[in-house]
Amino acid sequence: MLRKLFYLINFSLLAFFLLAIRQDARRGWKKYQSRYYRMEIARLEQELAQSSDPGKRERIQEEIRRWRSMGLQIRQIILRDFDRVDRCITCHVGMDPFANPSLTNSFTENPYQAHPGKLSSSHPFPRYGCTLCHQGQGLATEVAAAHGAVRHWERPLLKPPYLAASCARCHVNFEELPGAKAAALGKDLFDKLGCVGCHAVNGEGGAVSVDLGDVADKPLGRVDFSYTGLAREEWSVKNWIELHLTRDPMEIVPNDPQGKFGEPIPPSGMPPFYRELQPSQAQALTAYLLSLSHESVPHEYYVYASPKPKPRFANPVEHGRYVFHKYGCQGCHGIGGARGVRNFNALGPDQTRMDQGAEPTLTKVVGTYTREELKEKIRNGVPSSAVVKFNPEGPIPPLYMPPWKDKIQGRELEDLVTYLLSIAEKGQWW
Ligand code: HEC
Ligand code: HEC
Ligand code: HEC
Ligand code: HEC
Ligand code: HEC
Structure with a gap:
């Protein structure tokens, strides 16, 4: 009996050994x-x-x-x-x-x-x-x-144009670097579209949604891919970011607006940028966000940028327009305040469904306020609970007017209000 066992073990060892050699070859x-x-x-x-x-x-x-x-x-x-x-x-x-x-x-x-x-x-x-x-x-x-195309490897191979993200991690001067155009274009769009109205980057910016300063390092375990339709091999932070810009965020983060599982929760409040972005622009924004990784790089591997000259403005309206963009007001009220973005279940004109709710279009409403009232709005904001609902049973709208408190004050606040009054549609002007 023991002898048989001995032979058996020896045989299997030999078999494994041969298998290993074959595998190696x-x-x-x-x-x-x-x-x-x-x-x-x-x-x-x-x-x-x-x-x-x-x-x-x-x-x-x-x-x-x-x-x-x-x-x-x-x-x-x-x-x-x-x-x-x-x-x-x-x-x-x-x-x-x-x-x-x-x-x-x-x-x-x-x-x-x-x-x-x-x-x-x-x-x-x-x-x-x-x-x-x-x-x-x-x-x-x-x-x-x-190439990182396997489960549990969270940093798969980057190809152009996303590769520009890596350049921008070391090259603080990436906006002038020839090989990193995608990241530069992405940063430009990030500023233009007012992402910073809702998202801070490393603490600077809006608190309506997550800080994007470390989205590149987000563990996949904290992302719910179930509504994306992506095959498992395609689950990556890169794809998660890009989908927010190429699909309706309401589809990939639907939540529970009908309240099937308790308190109703509105779907993603992120505006449907996919309607206006070209695929190359979505890729560029993705490359820029991927560059914001907190992975540490020793300082001798950084290439610093020369400081930019301070912008100068011809008049208070120009300065006010700059302030409007700097704080990302257009992320919610549209570029030039010309079109309020979607705000699920907020009460708007001519509305028949919850998903037709929207933020105010400032060109239409600012003319009804005085300077002092506008300053108060900007200082104190409007909490979500005060945004009037379309369907009283439905969820609290995801977007609110952030209270800017002392963040915007002095010359910035004065010129911002002057700018707002300058964009008011004619006829509504006081
Ligand atoms: C086991 C062999 C092997 C190793 C190790 C390997 N590669 Fe490759 N690589 C290939 C082959 C084969 C191709 C071409 C076919 C393909 O793209 O899969 C390739 C293609 C590539 C491409 C072009 C991909 C494209 O689609 O244009 C890049 C970039 C690349 N490899 C980078 C890397 C980097 C970076 C590493 C190390 C982290 C690496 N490779 C390690 C075999 C390898
Ligand atoms: C400084 C950044 C940088 C480093 C370091 C670097 N690469 Fe690249 N690599 C690039 C860029 C940018 C391209 C695309 C260049 C182009 O197409 O002209 C590229 C292209 C490639 C390609 C060709 C992809 C294709 O489409 O055919 C392969 C393969 C590749 N790299 C592998 C490697 C390997 C292996 C190493 C390490 C020995 C390496 N790279 C180091 C930036 C880098
Ligand atoms: C790990 C950090 C790191 C990454 C990643 C990186 N670079 Fe660099 N790069 C440097 C450093 C540091 C220098 C300066 C080298 C020197 O002074 O000799 C440099 C130099 C250069 C130069 C030479 C001209 C100059 O500005 O000094 C170019 C061009 C360049 N990088 C482009 C790129 C591009 C394009 C990518 C992305 C594909 C990239 N780099 C990725 C660190 C990096
Ligand atoms: C009106 C507010 C608003 C604006 C403006 C906005 N977002 Fe969002 N964003 C959200 C909300 C709310 C979420 C969380 C729900 C979700 O994942 O969709 C989100 C989520 C994201 C996520 C996923 C983050 C994570 O950790 O899962 C990315 C990436 C993102 N936004 C990128 C952008 C970019 C890029 C812009 C500018 C083009 C932008 N956002 C503008 C509200 C906004
Ligand atoms: C996260 C989205 C968001 C951002 C960013 C935002 N707002 Fe608002 N804003 C709102 C919402 C929601 C309301 C409407 C609240 C309500 O229903 O009364 C509002 C209302 C206003 C109003 C009053 C309009 C009215 O119809 O009563 C003004 C003026 C205004 N915002 C200016 C600004 C300015 C200036 C900025 C940038 C400093 C800004 N907002 C940034 C969401 C936002």
Whole structure:
């Protein structure tokens, strides 16, 4: 009996051992690496056949010997300043500064090609590795895992235009950086559309919704993808952000407006930006938000921007328009105060459904107020409980007028009010 058990155990050990050897031989990276060596050798042999200069032939033969003697091995870059190890060059051998010191080759296919562009001179790979720009899972040596296209890896490979997010993490000057256009365009749109009226960024801005300063680092476990229709492999913070700009937020965050499970909760109060944004603009905004990661970067890897000159204004109305944009009033009242955004279940004119509620269109209403009344509105805001409901049984509308208190005061407040009065539609003017 014992002897039988002994044989059985030995047999299974042998079987596992053989299986392990087979698995090892089939590892993706060995296939790519040996193919790369063969490609280099074939290229050199062709060069050799065409060359008659003895000195040059000698050099080529030396090169061939070098590639022949290179064993299959895990190749890696250790980034001590970042506590990471990037093994991408195990497959992307043409980008390994030790195997291919010139960092150029004539191959056009991945993972064999050399790195496109000139970034490797300003960001030497031995110091920058790959994942600081591309994300992905540096330690992994299989394609899907390395590219981060697996569950539980929250930073999948970034491709252009999203790749600009990485540039902007280090380059505080990204607005002038040629390779980071998407992030610059995204920041511009973020300011123009008044996202900051509802969302703070690192504490600066509105408190109506979440602070977006760390949305790039949001753990996927805290995101509810159930209404997005995304396949599980596509769950990522990048897609979550982008969906807020390419789909109606009310669809992806529907909540419980009918009160089926208790107090009614309104759907997402985020305006339907998808109606006006081009796909490239949504990508740019996404790239910008991804750049706001709190992942720490040692200060010597930062490139600072020169301070911008203070803007100057021709008159109080111009300054007031600037103040209106600075605080993101247009996020709720539309650009130039010309169109109040949707506010679920708020009472509006000509309304037949809860989802037709909207914020006030300022051009239509500000003319009915005096300067002092406007200042009071801005200082004290209007709490959600005071926003009149369309359906009294329905949820409290998600958006309210934030109390700006002392945040807007003095010259800013005076000129803001002057601007508001200047946009009032004619005929309503006092
Ligand atoms: C096991 C081999 C392997 C490893 C390790 C690997 N790659 Fe790749 N990579 C490939 C292959 C094969 C392709 C081409 C096919 C594809 O895109 O899946 C590729 C393509 C790419 C592309 C182009 C993708 C596209 O769709 O245009 C990028 C960028 C890239 N890899 C970056 C990385 C980075 C960064 C790492 C390290 C975190 C890495 N790779 C690690 C094998 C690998
Ligand atoms: C400084 C940032 C930066 C670093 C560091 C960096 N890359 Fe890139 N990489 C880029 C950019 C930007 C592009 C797109 C350039 C272009 O298309 O001209 C790119 C393109 C690529 C591509 C080609 C993608 C395609 O569409 O064919 C691959 C593959 C790739 N990188 C892999 C790597 C690997 C592997 C490393 C590490 C050895 C690395 N990169 C390091 C920024 C970087
Ligand atoms: C980990 C931080 C980091 C990342 C990520 C990064 N850079 Fe840089 N980059 C630097 C530093 C630091 C320098 C300055 C190097 C020097 O002074 O020699 C630099 C230099 C440059 C330069 C040379 C000109 C200049 O302004 O000094 C360009 C162009 C550039 N980066 C573009 C990019 C682009 C495009 C990306 C994104 C694909 C990117 N960088 C990603 C840190 C980074
Ligand atoms: C009128 C107020 C309002 C404005 C303006 C607004 N949002 Fe939102 N946003 C919300 C609310 C409320 C939520 C939370 C519910 C949800 O996830 O949709 C939200 C959620 C988000 C989320 C998901 C955050 C997370 O942690 O899950 C992102 C990303 C986002 N907004 C981006 C933007 C961008 C970019 C803009 C500007 C183009 C913007 N928002 C403008 C109200 C607003
Ligand atoms: C998060 C959304 C939001 C933001 C940001 C916002 N408001 Fe409002 N605002 C509202 C809502 C909701 C009301 C209407 C409250 C009510 O029903 O009485 C309102 C009302 C007003 C009114 C009174 C209009 C009326 O019909 O009674 C003025 C004036 C006004 N806002 C100005 C501003 C200014 C100026 C800013 C920027 C400093 C701003 N708002 C930012 C949501 C917002």
